[in-house]
Amino acid sequence: MSSVQETAYDPQNIFARILRGEIPAHTVYEDDHTLAFMDVMPQGEGHTLVIPKAPARGLLDAEPASLAAVAATVQRVARAVKAAFAADGLTVFQYNEPAGGQTVFHLHVHIVPRFDGVPLKRHEGGMADPEVLKDHAARIRAALGAN
Ligand code: AMP
Numbered sequence: 001m002s003s004v005q006e007t008a009y010d011p012q013n014i015f016a017r018i019l020r021g022e023i024p025a026h027t028v029y030e031d032d033h034t035l036a037f038m039d040v041m042p043q044g045e046g047h048t049l050v051i052p053k054a055p056a057r058g059l060l061d062a063e064p065a066s067l068a069a070v071a072a073t074v075q076r077v078a079r080a081v082k083a084a085f086a087a088d089g090l091t092v093f094q095y096n097e098p099a100g101g102q103t104v105f106h107l108h109v110h111i112v113p114r115f116d117g118v119p120l121k122r123h124e125g126g127m128a129d130p131e132v133l134k135d136h137a138a139r140i141r142a143a144l145g146a147n
Helices: 014-019 064-084 130-146
Strands: 027-030 034-038 048-052 089-093 109-114
Touching: 014 034, 014 048, 027 064, 027 130, 034 064, 034 130, 048 064, 064 089, 064 109, 064 130
Parallel strands: none
Antiparallel strands: 027 034, 034 048, 048 109, 089 109
8 A cells, every 4th residue: 555545445345346246237348457337326327437456445545557547448438428328528537535525445437428508416316227227338338349
């Protein structure tokens, strides 16, 4: 762990459990270093998360190579998400520590499609219908395949 951050990584966090296959996720993309899947409490249609496979609590303790892999996947998935939902724009964000709004302590980047005049929904506002998430994941995977 880097000296810039003092709180330890908890391997029982929910995203670590998704990475180990202990709990399911609606996956849209995976490579050797990153995983992208649907946020279960979307702040907008198509809200997707990108995480590194290497353990990191947040931005400050991640290895630069892992961050670079996440950035590349964020761009790749963001392009597909924008195409899949015919979005006018995208909001991309990342929180660090409770004071920064973080609730799951494995580094993750949010990608939310945006539409002119449509506000972002509340953070963790409610669980989405799993069938809807399944359909949205399939749309994004199809757009990734078309890229
Ligand atoms: P934050 O740590 O504040 O950036 O937010 C964590 C995000 O993870 C929230 O948007 C949650 O809706 C989302 N989330 C929590 N549990 C799961 C899960 N099991 N699968 C997918 N997304 C999740």
